Amino acid sequence: MTVLAVLQWVQDTDFGVSLRKSNHLVGAAFQLVHIVGFVLLLASVTLVDLRLLGLALVRQAPSRVIGAGNALLGIGLAAAVLSGTLIFLSGPVRYWGNEYFQLKMLLLIAAALFQASLFTVVSRRAAERPLAGKAVAIVSLLLWFGVGISGRIIGFI
Amino acid sequence: MSTLYDVAQLLYDSEIGTALRESQYAFPLVEGTHLLGLAFSVGLLAIVDLRLAGVWLRDAPLLDVLSQLRPLIVAGFVVTFATGFLLFWALSIKLLVNPAFPVKFAFILLAGANFLWFEFGLAPRAAEWADRPVPPLEVRIAGWTSLALWSVVVMSGRLIPYLG
Numbered sequence: 001m002t003v004l005a006v007l008q009w010v011q012d013t014d015f016g017v018s019l020r021k022s023n024h025l026v027g028a029a030f031q032l033v034h035i036v037g038f039v040l041l042l043a044s045v046t047l048v049d050l051r052l053l054g055l056a057l058v059r060q061a062p063s064r065v066i067g068a069g070n071a072l073l074g075i076g077l078a079a080a081v082l083s084g085t086l087i088f089l090s091g092p093v094r095y096w097g098n099e100y101f102q103l104k105m106l107l108l109i110a111a112a113l114f115q116a117s118l119f120t121v122v123s124r125r126a127a128e129r130p131l132a133g134k135a136v137a138i139v140s141l142l143l144w145f146g147v148g149i150s151g152r153i154i155g156f157i
Numbered sequence: 158m159s160t161l162y163d164v165a166q167l168l169y170d171s172e173i174g175t176a177l178r179e180s181q182y183a184f185p186l187v188e189g190t191h192l193l194g195l196a197f198s199v200g201l202l203a204i205v206d207l208r209l210a211g212v213w214l215r216d217a218p219l220l221d222v223l224s225q226l227r228p229l230i231v232a233g234f235v236v237t238f239a240t241g242f243l244l245f246w247a248l249s250i251k252l253l254v255n256p257a258f259p260v261k262f263a264f265i266l267l268a269g270a271n272f273l274w275f276e277f278g279l280a281p282r283a284a285e286w287a288d289r290p291v292p293p294l295e296v297r298i299a300g301w302t303s304l305a306l307w308s309v310v311v312m313s314g315r316l317i318p319y320l321g
Contacts, residue, residue, distance in 0.1 A: 032315050043200025056225050068214040152189040
């Protein structure tokens with residue numbers, strides 16, 4: 001049972017069909033939630049990473065900024081993933097075959113795993129080890145904005 | 158307003174406008190920068206607004222949050238407005254007949270007015286209220302108003318391709 005076969009099956013379910021045939025403004029609404037979600041996500045990632053790089057909110061302890069940033073990141077990520085799933089389900093076979101969608105998904109998984117593991121561990125000690133904090137901040141920015149850029153390219157290719 | 162349409166027609170027919178509109182890479186790049194620039198402009202501003210509303214990161218001194226994020230937000234808006242102006246240059250007459258565009262532009266002006274009210278009406282006396290745990294009502298209103306107005310800007314911007 002290939003992935004493609006499963007996606008074709010999903011696409012042909014009643015839900016899949018009704019999604020695809022729905023009014024264009026329904027799709028626009030999903031995309032809007034997606035935009036708000038990822039703008040919130042990217043803004044909180046930017047804020048936390050700028051703190052780790054010593055470029056913003058420098059008088060706040062890194063752990064405070066990270067803690068507060070995580071709340072917004074969680075909300076933004078949830079909104080982006082939920083709306084993204086619905087957008088995906090409106091055309092699963094087509095998205096699956098798009099190489100920039102594939103790149104975006106790989107970057108998304110990499111970004112999320114990195115954020116949850118190495119980033120969390122290193123940033124916790126950012127006050128004592130600022131250089132390591134800066135390193136994970138740069139990787140974090142590249143990964144998350146990479147998701148955003150590849151997502152934008154999907155619409156063009 | 159026929160003169161506005163005439164100016165738009167001039168922009169649309171210009172070499173730069175046409176080249177940008179028909180380009181394979183430049184237009185997507187400008188549009189993509191406009192969109193990702195939102196993270197720095199509207200996104201960081203939303204975070205400042207949440208702080209002004211007293212909803213987020215309450216123990217960070219308000220003046221710190223305002224003054225340290227300001228340069229980043231200004232830079233973000235410079236990029237967003239510059240790319241927005243280029244997009245208008247390329248699409249001008251199409252945008253003027255699109256119902257979403259005047260709404261977007263009107264709400265940008267309203268958001269600008271709210272910003273001016275905050276900047277010149279409330280911020281000069283910030284030392285009086287910046288250290289309070291909950292900012293005064295007008296400050297919180299300014300924060301929520303900013304969030305609401307920019308949300309409408311983003312929404313109407315998203316609708317432009319669908320209604321044009």
